[in-house]
Each structure stands twice: as C-alpha cells, then as structure tokens.
Amino acid sequence: MPVLEDDGDEAAVPYALDENGNLAIPSIMVTDYVEMVVLVFLLLFGLPLNGFVLKRLVKAWMDGSNVNRQKEGARSTFLWLKIQLTLVDLILILCYCPSKLIWLISYQWYYGEALCKIVQYSWLFSSHLMSFAIVCIALDRVRTVYRLMHIEKNGKVPRSSATQLAFVKRLIVAAYVISAVLSVPQFHVWRVIEGENFSQCTTIWHYERASKYEKNPENYEMDVYPLERFYTLFHLLTVFWIPFLMLFCAYLYIVVYLFWYSLKPYSLSTGSPRFVKHSCEVDSNENLSLWNNCAPTSPVPVSTGSIKSGKFLLSSRFDML
Known part of the structure; x- marks a missing residue:
C-alpha cells in the first residue's frame, strides 16, 4: 500500500503535512516502479500462459470417457487437481495484478470505500486459495500412499476411483469455502482516508494514526494496537504457516512410509x-x-x-x- 513518508529526522513516521497543515500526498518510490514492471510482466505472460494451459487441461478432461476415468482413477484425479491449481493461478492474477497496478499508477484511491473493501477481500481470498489448493494436492498424495499401504496389507483397493475423485472435489470445495470465510475480516479492517487533497485505502489502524498525526504532529508517537498485531499474525498463520506445516507433515509422512517400505524384503505378492x-x-x-x-x-x-x-x-x- 502506498504510504506517506517524511524527510529528515522523522523518517520513521509514515506521514507528513503540507504547507496548509493537511496530510501530504505520498511520493512514489523506486520499489513501486519495480512492482509495476513485475505486475505488467505477469499480465502479459502469466495470464495467457495459464489460460492456454487451462484450456488444454479442460480439453483433456472432456475428451476422456467415464470408463477411462474409472480405470485410471489416479490419473483423472491428478488431472482434476491440475485444472484447479491452474484456475487458482488465474484467479490470483486477475484479482491482484490489475487492481494493484492501477493503484500504483494513480497512487491514490479514487474508487470509493466499497471497492476498497472488495479489492482487499479479493486479494486475501486468492492468497488463501492458492495456499489451500497446494495443500489439497499434498493431501491427495497422502491418500494415494495410504491406499498403496492398504493394498500391500490386504491385497485389495479400499475404495473405487470414483470415490477418490469425489474426495478430491470435496477438498477443493472446502478450500474455496475456508478461503472465503477467513477473508471476511477485510470488510471491517479496511476503509478510505478522505483528506483535503487526496484519499487513500488503508486499515482502520493506519486511519487512527493518520488522524492523530494530523491533529498533533509535534507530539506524535506511533501507537501499537494489540488487535492489529493479532490481525497480522492470524493472516500470516492462515496464509503461510498453517499450510506450510500441513505440507511438511504430509510429505514427511510420504517420505517416512516410502523409506520404511524400501527396507522391507522384496515380495512377489x-x-x-x-x-x-x-x-x-x-x-x-x-x-x-x-x-x-x-x-x-x-x-x-x-x-x-x-x-x-x-x-x-x-x-x-x-x-x-
């Protein structure tokens, strides 16, 4: 998010006042130009490439008959997961890149508070969705290894391939629902600062700090809000750390089982x-x-x-x- 910067000894304060005593318009930074270049690159190359891959995957899915899918349950399940992962990539690019690029170019928010909340919600929703889609693939791999263990132990497959595909579809639906629910706080946290000569989409805590700085800039101190820390930590956990731990445990289980299986004596049965x-x-x-x-x-x-x-x-x- 674009921030206000002050020069001199108070550079740590992310706000500044103009000659009329109002909050000054923030200045664009070098990192913002770099981010613009990256966003343009993603829109020019990432969007069409993911679209092309999605088209081919959907075509491969539609060309396969139901009989073939039942005979090759693992392949059809993984094909479905690849379709969903590519679709999630497109959702992330479409939700984040255009809106972020427009925001960086204008460096202000002219689009109202409702759109501010919707944009922030879509960003967090797509980020959650990307993390959980990768977790779905890991859980499917764990389930595949479990099925192999069941075959090795009992000599038969525990369930049909249709059940396996239904399980993966339920995982994908759960990923969408959980991502949507975890992103709901964005509608409360984000709002628009309306200044005399500019407006900005920011959090309620930045809004409070900016208001206090504008009223008393000489004795201003950066306030720390416990709820803001909880909000930041919560989304850091749900977007990164919890999915990462799930991935780690899933693939650790797979590695341990394969290592244990490799130590067993070879059997023809x-x-x-x-x-x-x-x-x-x-x-x-x-x-x-x-x-x-x-x-x-x-x-x-x-x-x-x-x-x-x-x-x-x-x-x-x-x-x-």
Whole structure:
C-alpha cells in the first residue's frame, strides 16, 4: 500500500503535512516502479500462459470417457487437481495484478470505500486459495500412499476411483469455502482516508494514526494496537504457516512410509503373505523319485496382482532336494 513518508529526522513516521497543515500526498518510490514492471510482466505472460494451459487441461478432461476415468482413477484425479491449481493461478492474477497496478499508477484511491473493501477481500481470498489448493494436492498424495499401504496389507483397493475423485472435489470445495470465510475480516479492517487533497485505502489502524498525526504532529508517537498485531499474525498463520506445516507433515509422512517400505524384503505378492508349501519334484519320464519316500507335489499357489488397467500373473515353484 502506498504510504506517506517524511524527510529528515522523522523518517520513521509514515506521514507528513503540507504547507496548509493537511496530510501530504505520498511520493512514489523506486520499489513501486519495480512492482509495476513485475505486475505488467505477469499480465502479459502469466495470464495467457495459464489460460492456454487451462484450456488444454479442460480439453483433456472432456475428451476422456467415464470408463477411462474409472480405470485410471489416479490419473483423472491428478488431472482434476491440475485444472484447479491452474484456475487458482488465474484467479490470483486477475484479482491482484490489475487492481494493484492501477493503484500504483494513480497512487491514490479514487474508487470509493466499497471497492476498497472488495479489492482487499479479493486479494486475501486468492492468497488463501492458492495456499489451500497446494495443500489439497499434498493431501491427495497422502491418500494415494495410504491406499498403496492398504493394498500391500490386504491385497485389495479400499475404495473405487470414483470415490477418490469425489474426495478430491470435496477438498477443493472446502478450500474455496475456508478461503472465503477467513477473508471476511477485510470488510471491517479496511476503509478510505478522505483528506483535503487526496484519499487513500488503508486499515482502520493506519486511519487512527493518520488522524492523530494530523491533529498533533509535534507530539506524535506511533501507537501499537494489540488487535492489529493479532490481525497480522492470524493472516500470516492462515496464509503461510498453517499450510506450510500441513505440507511438511504430509510429505514427511510420504517420505517416512516410502523409506520404511524400501527396507522391507522384496515380495512377489501384492496381497497378504501366503504359505508356500515346499515339495520335491518327481521325474515322470524316468519314474524315479529324487527323494526317497516322497509323495507327488501339490500345486503351488498362484499370486496375481494388477497394475492399473493391465494384469500380470506371477507363479512360483520351489523344489526341495
């Protein structure tokens, strides 16, 4: 947000007065120009590229039949997640970049208090949504690993691919709902400062500080509001730290399981362990036994498993001499 700056010894105070005793118009900074360049770059390249990727992903989704999706549940689920992540990228670019660029160019807020609140809400909503969309992908990976554990232990898939896709869709809906709810405080926190020669969209705490500075600039001290600290900390947790911890725990679980699985002895069976009876083999051609008093061997159990849509057959035979 553009801020007011003072020169000299009171540079730490983000406000200044003009010759008439009113709040002075803030001056643009070098970092603002850099941010403008980045925003223009995102609009020129990020927006069309994400749009192109989204179009191809949606086309791939529409071209697949329901039968194919059921046979390849993991692929269709991940395709759906990629569609949602690309859509969230577009939402973030469209919500943040144009409004922020216009604000930096004008360096004032001419668009009313209602639009000020709506813009700030959309910024925080899209930021939350981006974080939670990435968390959804991590949770889906955890669920996939859990399914593999279930297959390895019980020899069967716990649920169908349709159930897996429904689970991911519920995750996405939950991400949108939680993001919308967590961004509601923006409607209360943000408002417009109406000065004599400029107006600005800012928080209620900056509004209080600016009002106090305008009334008594000589004895002004920067006030610290506990509610402002709570507001900042709360959104820092919900936008970054909580999603980060969820990602960390999810991928730590995956790494630990894969490491544990790699230490297990190799087994031909994907299901539960089976008892294989060792026996001796009788040479029928010569009608001679390779072991005295040995009965003919019984059939060895066959282990079958499936990899995605293809099936493979593994058979083993052990001879005792």
